Amino acid sequence: MSTAEGARLPYRLIATDLDGTLLRPDETVSARTRAALAAVTEAGAAHIVVTGRAVPWTRPILDDLGYRGLAVCGQGAQVYDAGEQRLLTSVTLDRQMAGLALAKIEAEVGPLLLAASRDGLDGEVLVAPGYRVHEGPLPYHPIRDAAELWSAPLNKVYLQHPTLSDDELAEAAQQAAGGLVGVTMAGEGIVEILPLGLTKATGLSLAARRLGMKAADTIAFGDMPNDIPMFAWAGHSVAMANAHEDLKAVADEVTLSNEEDGIAVVLERLLG
16 A cells, blocks of 8 residues: 555544444444445555453454454453453552442442453453343353352453442542542443553553554544543543533534444545
């Protein structure tokens, strides 16, 4: 690919979230969006997936796309080389610190419902009693006792509350334990605690450096508050029409929804 062809695009790195962004509600990528991604890569840009999903939940999507590049998974905890099927970086949650954080949160809001994502290429998602799992193809392992969550290294813990909304729970968790762990809201019913300071921007900056690119080279697409740090880092940020209002408030622009090929609309415009 010549330098001249690559110069057509104002951004050389196309960073896309998965759920609610690249993926339609049925977890597929439309033909139009696939074509737009193929066109920008043909023009010299790189497409990088940046997702809250850990590698085991991301890999089927990457395989379907024929994706062989780097992917940022687990809210930035994992940089995964899809071509070589290996982890380049992996950050785990300090389980003692997470336990202390949970105790502080529960002291404020009462008992929580819990799940956790184990570290590694084949790390299972463990679901404790009462935690509400989204129906769909993503595999998980029910457990009988929440104490089992702590038996192996984790990259995140999922929180739910019987009565608080996601936004209310995320705010309460941040207030109670924000000095110990990271807190983010990644989707409906998905409030997470992470290693302190870890965000999608952390992982994306590492991956971009490996690709020889910078923040100014990057256009980022997303739909949830967990994308806010990535939007702050990237040269240009695009929220989906279906995005959380907090993300729309900090985006450089808002495109159509994930059901209406919002990513493709922007990429086609950039291609002229």
